[in-house]
Amino acid sequence: MDIKPLNRDFAISPQIDLADLPAIAAQGYKAIICNRPDNEEKGQIAATELREAAERLGLEFAHAPAVSGAITDANVEAMASALARLPRPILAFCRSGARSTKLYDLSSSRSQSAPVVHIHDVVIVGGGAAGIATAASLLKRNPKLDIAVIEPSEEHYYQPGWTMVGAGVFEREFTRRTEAQVMPSRVNWIRAAASDFAPDENKVILSDGGEVRYRVLVACPGIKLDxxxxxxxxxxxxxxxxxxxxxxxxxxxxxxxxxxxxxxxxxxxxxxxxxxxxxxxxxxxxxxxxxxxxxxxxxxxxxxxxxxxxxxxxxxxxxxxxxxxxxxxxxxxxxxxxxxxxxxxxxxxxxxxxxxxxxxxxxxxxxxxxxxxPQVAPDFVRTSSLAAASGFIEVNEATLRHVRYPNVFALGDACSASNAKTAAAARKQAPVVAVNVLAVLEGKPPTADYDGYGSCPLTVEAGKIVLAEFGYGGKLLPSFPNWLIDGTRPSRLSWLLKDTILPPVYWHGMLKGREWMVAPHAIEAAH
Missing domain, CATH: 3.50.50.60 (FAD/NAD(P)-binding domain)
Incomplete structure (x- = not known):
């Protein structure tokens, strides 16, 4: 292990191994930055494996990958963000140490010429069902992520329950919590409204003129009731x-x-x-x-x-x-x-x-x-560079990644995917987006795909429901065997699901990162 200090707070080295970590900790380093994309060369240890081992030793870890000879502004911003939030002294490594040195020099010169701007690992626009579920799913996989959620509302609603309120089955208060009750404790809640996206600069513009910068953006601001x-x-x-x-x-x-x-x-x-x-x-x-x-x-x-x-x-x-x-x-x-x-x-x-x-x-x-x-995309979405011709955020229907901006994802009612816009769809989308966001943060392509699943429990009478579950192209995607629930016929068991089971699944499952029956599907398994 050849560690070269550049100053008292920062050092670089060539590729490190698991066996090097105890010595790095013993020398007083508090954090490690990996500047190599995974799979850059055969036999290279994965960043996630190093992260897990480092964190067991009390070392903090950041993955800010950059391709040798092709360092971008986004790479420099990611390095600057890691340097700003990690405890010092920090050890950064790449294949030889040269890339880490270059990234450090570029981020340092940028910070000297302009105020230091905090860059979140992930910024989520929207604290509704899709946004909170995605934040929870991300933190379930990596509790150390720096996540900001932009949401102006102080109230959070279980909107699927409003049909039952109108039918006299639920009281309306049953469908409401404060936003603070559902916001994950480890995220930075920005109580403001987004007014524009600036994806070329990796930032979100707030209605008060403020800016929030990100490495990856997850946009799920919902739909506008016109x-x-x-x-x-x-x-x-x-x-x-x-x-x-x-x-x-x-x-x-x-x-x-x-x-x-x-x-x-x-x-x-x-x-x-x-x-x-x-x-x-x-x-x-x-x-x-x-x-x-x-x-x-x-x-x-x-x-x-x-x-x-x-x-x-x-x-x-x-x-x-x-x-x-x-x-x-x-x-x-x-x-x-x-x-x-x-x-x-x-x-x-x-x-x-x-x-x-x-x-x-x-x-x-x-x-x-x-x-x-009538319902349309929010005004600031329709006029943004993220919008498709429909006004909704233009995504790849399988990965939910933006078709033009590889570090932008969208889900829920605001995305352009042709699935049904339901809470059940967001419940299935959130883990897919979480897995794919983590992959992009590590310099890898998306690894999970979404099949268009949505559910619409059609309440045909008090006590019976036709449980419609389907994906892209109208393909039937039942969650239960036909002998238990035939979704094409009215069922009392489906009513029990809607009336008794789904509300706690929403509050205590979906919004807490518990992915019951919605585990993300790996793209590799589809081929």
């Missing part, structure tokens, strides 16, 4: 018989309306895709109809379902069971019927419909209406 896209909706939602289960404060109004409704016209709407939980619009209808059926008033209610789509549900295998309930409840289906305006005081909804004569507008009277607002 209440203003339908004229009149924002002014009347929550009153005049106009409600929606897509809001924490609105779902209880759905419950009151349905409970008090004794007869008249009840409309349920669904906008064009994409929306989060594509089954939720019809879930509201089924659960309402079941309550009216039990109360003996369904025969006095004209139930209308208006969907902008051309089919009831996008995966054909589940449609027969759903149609049985449509017929049982006497609901009238209106396909390619898009809500475009609403007058709550007059109780009139205007729909744009396609028929054999083209597209026209039709006014429908209502006594109550459950509205699902």
């Amino acid at each position: 209440w203003n896209a339908i004229p009149g909706l924002a002014d009347t939602i929550g009153k005049n018989g106009v409600t929606s289960n897509y809001g924490y404060d609105l779902a209880p109004y759905t419950n009151r309306l349905v409970k008090q409704f004794k007869g008249g016209r009840a409309l349920f709407t669904q906008p064009a895709m994409p929306i989060k939980c594509a089954g939720a619009p019809q879930k509201a209808m089924y659960l309402s109809c079941h309550r009216w059926e039990k109360a003996g008033v369904l025969k006095d209610i004209d139930v209308q379902f208006h969907t902008a789509g051309a089919v009831l549900f996008g995966v054909a295998a589940y449609v027969p069971a759903l149609m049985e309930y449509v017929e049982r409840y006497g609901a009238h289906l209106n396909f390619e019927s898009k809500l475009v305006a609403i007058d709550g005081a007059a109780k009139v909804a205007t729909f744009e419909r396609k028929d054999s004569d083209g597209t026209g507008r039709v006014e429908e009277r209502f006594d109550m209406i459950h509205v699902v607002p």
Whole structure:
């Protein structure tokens, strides 16, 4: 082992081995930086193996890989970040020591000419289901990571529960925690809103003008509910018989309306895709109809379902069971019927419909209406360089890595992948992103892939659910054997899953890095 001190705080050496670590610790070094990408040469020890052994000896460890002769600004920033956060003295190594020296000189000259800027290993934009689950999955694998989560909200919601709130099954408070309760203790919570991405400079711009720098970015800021896209909706939602289960404060109004409704016209709407939980619009209808059926008033209610789509549900295998309930409840289906305006005081909804004569507008009277607002990517995402033509963050559907920026990942409702936008999808995506982020931090390509899994428990009546589970292309991806739960048929066991099991799985599993039934799939195993 040939250690060469450059000053009292920093030294370099050629490649070290596990057997060298006790001597390095004995000489007083507090931390080690590895500047070699893994697999640079045959027989090279992996950085993770060195990290584990070093940490057992009380040494801190950072992997800031750079390719010899091709050092980039990002490599220098990563080296500067490691130097800024590690205890001294530090030993850095590469194949010969030359690369470590070069990186140290470049990062030192940069810090002398400009203020030292802290660079986080990982910055996560969004502290919702996807963001917290990803942070927890990362820390489960590497508790030493420097992670920052950018999230302005003080509240965190279990949004899949709002359908049950609207049905009178859950109280709305059951679906809420403070953000502080779910934020992992080892992350740096930045209580601010992101306003732009600057991926060429590896930074996120905050709404107050601040900047947050990263080695790897994970973007999951969610989806925007565009209440203003339908004229009149924002002014009347929550009153005049106009409600929606897509809001924490609105779902209880759905419950009151349905409970008090004794007869008249009840409309349920669904906008064009994409929306989060594509089954939720019809879930509201089924659960309402079941309550009216039990109360003996369904025969006095004209139930209308208006969907902008051309089919009831996008995966054909589940449609027969759903149609049985449509017929049982006497609901009238209106396909390619898009809500475009609403007058709550007059109780009139205007729909744009396609028929054999083209597209026209039709006014429908209502006594109550459950509205699902159009949904788009957040404004700052749509205008950023990360956006695809759709406005959502453009990712590779398998690895969830950005197609143009290799140190950027996205998941959850804000990414462009064609999967269903559900919490179940984020639960499956988070471990995949965590594994791939760690690979990129070590200078390696992504090692895990995502199959498009999403789940939509279609609540067709109180006590029964059609458990839709599917991936890319509508491929059925059941979690349970058919003899236990046939997802294409209504099931009481599926209701138990939705009502009793999934909420604690969310709060105490998904958000804590416990990856029950969602272990990431290794890309190598697919070939």
